[in-house]
Amino acid sequence: MTRYALDKLLRQVILDDQACRAFLDERPGVLHTYDLSDAECEALEALDYPRLYVLGAHPFLLNGFLMRTQTGDRASALAASHASRCDARSRQCGGDGAVPARTAERFFGSLSRGRTLRLN
Amino acid sequence: MDVELAKALLYAGSCQGVDFAFSDEFLVDHAFTVPLGFVRPEMDLPIVPIWTNVMAPPVPTASRFYAVGQALRRAIQALPTDRLIGVLASGHLSIEIGGPRPYTAATDADFDRRMMDLIAAGSANTVVEEASWERMSRAGNLTSGFLNYVLLMGLAGGRPPDLAGVHFPLATAAVPFMAWGKGEA
Numbered sequence: 212m213t214r215y216a217l218d219k220l221l222r223q224v225i226l227d228d229q230a231c232r233a234f235l236d237e238r239p240g241v242l243h244t245y246d247l248s249d250a251e252c253e254a255l256e257a258l259d260y261p262r263l264y265v266l267g268a269h270p271f272l273l274n275g276f277l278m279r280t281q282t283g284d285r286a287s288a289l290a291a292s293h294a295s296r297c298d299a300r301s302r303q304c305g306g307d308g309a310v311p312a313r314t315a316e317r318f319f320g321s322l323s324r325g326r327t328l329r330l331n
Numbered sequence: 332m333d334v335e336l337a338k339a340l341l342y343a344g345s346c347q348g349v350d351f352a353f354s355d356e357f358l359v360d361h362a363f364t365v366p367l368g369f370v371r372p373e374m375d376l377p378i379v380p381i382w383t384n385v386m387a388p389p390v391p392t393a394s395r396f397y398a399v400g401q402a403l404r405r406a407i408q409a410l411p412t413d414r415l416i417g418v419l420a421s422g423h424l425s426i427e428i429g430g431p432r433p434y435t436a437a438t439d440a441d442f443d444r445r446m447m448d449l450i451a452a453g454s455a456n457t458v459v460e461e462a463s464w465e466r467m468s469r470a471g472n473l474t475s476g477f478l479n480y481v482l483l484m485g486l487a488g489g490r491p492p493d494l495a496g497v498h499f500p501l502a503t504a505a506v507p508f509m510a511w512g513k514g515e516a
Contacts (some may be wrong), residue, residue, distance in 0.1 A: 264430060271386055274429030291371050 214267045216246045221268060225275040234279065251320070332375035336410070340379060343406035349399050352492070353425055357382070359390045385476045386421070393462040397455060397477040400485020413514070418486055422479030425470035425505040432471065437505045439470035446477065453485060453491030455484045471504075480509065488512045 220241075223230040233313045242252050254262040260277055264270065337353070347357035363380055382401075384390060392398075407416050424446060437443050449458045451464040458481060467474040495509040 261431070268429075269387070270427075270429030272429070277429065 213246060213248045213251055216256075217251050217263070217266065218269050218272050220245050220247070221272040221276040224279055225272065230280050333379055336377070336412075336416075337379045338421075339410055340381075340403075341405055343409050344402065346409070347402035347405045348437045349402045349406075350380075362421045366419050370419060371478065383479060385478050386473055386513055389473050390464065390478070392464075392482045393459045393478060396481040398457050398483035401483040401487075401488065403482070404486045404488060418481045418483070419484045423474075423476045424507050425467075425474045426476065427471040428473045431470040436501055436503065439474070440499065440505070442466070442470040442474070443505045444501075445509070446480075446497065447497045450480060450484065450509055451488055451491060451495040453484075455481075455489045458484060480507075483509070 214234075220234075224234050230241075238256055242255055248266075249256070251263070251266055253259075254266060258280055260273060263273055264278075268276075341351050341353055357380060359380055363378075367374060367378070381403075385395070388496075395465045403418070407418075408418075424443040425437055427435070430436050446458060446462070462477060462481060464475065467477060490511065492509040493512045495507075496503050497507040499505050
């Protein structure tokens with residue numbers, strides 16, 4: 212059920228200014244109030260968007276979350292390779308968003324963290 | 332908001348095999364305001380917002396969207412009113428949001444062209460057959476917003492649109508449009 216908590220947190224940060232500020236200012240304290248997995252906490256702590264995508268965050272919420280938590284040039288994170296996409300079927304079935312290890316490896320392997328893209 | 336019409340549609344839906352849910356609190360977002368702003372900038376006509384799930388899995392199948400469109404048509408026809416009722420739908424072709432391919436030109440122009448050709452030809456059965464979750468996901472992670480067009484096809488009873496077209500901007504998703512005039516299909 213932790214993906215529900217993850218999506219809920221993203222939604223709160225998108226819609227509620229106070230929640231957004233709290234998240235940006237006191238991330239560990241805020242994360243503690245949600246029922247998140249260790250992997251989700253780590254990804255949120257690091258603002259690791261592709262990792263959150265792989266963990267099953269809803270892409271529409273993730274997009275809004277990215278816009279709320281990044282300023283200036285947005286990270287290259289979401290521009291990773293096509294190979295990174297989660298298996299369509301597992302997402303449709305509402306699974307935990309897990310992807311085969313090989314896919315995840317290609318995802319992170321292909322990620323060019325130093326590069327930034329102007330997305331707007 | 333036309334509450335009486337909304338209630339009538341809610342009950343008419345049940346009779347037509349679609350048990351709509353309803354909410355007393357509903358925040359309309361860009362999916363409603365953008366098309367309304369184009370078609371009726373005065374925003375002075377009563378509306379009944381109908382919300383479909385195109386992005387929170389499990390998303391219903393294309394055949395279900397088509398059937399709901401057909402049922403909606405029957406429900407509207409069964410309303411005890413002589414008012415003219417227009418149906419406005421928003422959706423899109425291939426699109427990627429929050430995923431690895433964000434903010435690019437059409438992520439799958441082949442999908443876009445194929446679907447627009449089929450819609451223009453009124454080939455509803457083929458659209459329903461080809462617009463699977465897997466195919467739409469390959470086209471772009473939130474392409475399933477396309478299903479609202481399938482609902483429109485159902486509403487039009489399979490009649491080809493009187494007007495249909497698509498524009499491919501360089502840096503954003505394709506911009507499709509389609510319209511069915513007043514009349515019996």
